[in-house]
Amino acid sequence: QVQLVESGGGLVQAGGSLRLSCAASGRTFSGYVMGWFRQAPGKEREFVAAINWRGSTTRYADSVKGRFTISRDNAKNSVYLQMNSLKPEDTAVYYCVGDTNHYSLRIGSHEYDYWGQGTQVTVSS
Numbered sequence: 001q002v003q004l005v006e007s008g009g010g011l012v013q014a015g016g017s018l019r020l021s022c023a024a025s026g027r028t029f030s031g032y033v034m035g036w037f038r039q040a041p042g043k044e045r046e047f048v049a050a051i052n053w054r055g056s057t058t059r060y061a062d063s064v065k066g067r068f069t070i071s072r073d074n075a076k077n078s079v080y081l082q083m084n085s086l087k088p089e090d091t092a093v094y095y096c097v098g099d100t101n102h103y104s105l106r107i108g109s110h111e112y113d114y115w116g117q118g119t120q121v122t123v124s125s
Contacts, residue, residue: 002026002114004096009119012086016123020081022096022116029114030074033099036081037109038092038121047107048094049081059105064090086123093118 008020020036035050049070050059058070069082079096098114099106106112 004098004114004116006094006096006116006119009094009121011122011124014086014088014123014125016086017084018121020094020119022079024077028077029098033102033105034072034079035097037095037097040092045109050105051079052105057105088123088125090121091123092121094121
């Protein structure tokens with residue numbers, strides 16, 4: 001059974017930092033795109049960041065560009081999201097995703113075929 005398990009969420013003050021981790025099991029994702037989405041209460045799920053299989057190309061939502069950094073460790077079958085300068089509007093459930101169908105970095109949630117269960121990030125003002 002394939003699983004993506006996120007960790008590292010929590011409560012942080014505005015301006016603070018958090019690092020999310022996602023560990024994959026059940027199959028290797030080393031040859032595939034991985035990324036992060038988020039969903040705030042009452043809002044649509046939105047793309048946050050994605051990274052190609054080598055870790056050489058990344059893509060970010062405009063709202064997090066310059067503050068968030070996505071990275072991966074293929075030896076650990078894991079992907080990470082370093083979040084700095086957090087804002088209250090970053091409050092959401094963050095989901096780790098995997099895309100085994102494409103090599104380019106997609107922003108549509110329907111493009112990703114593997115999803116974690118999500119981890120809550122709350123930023124207080």
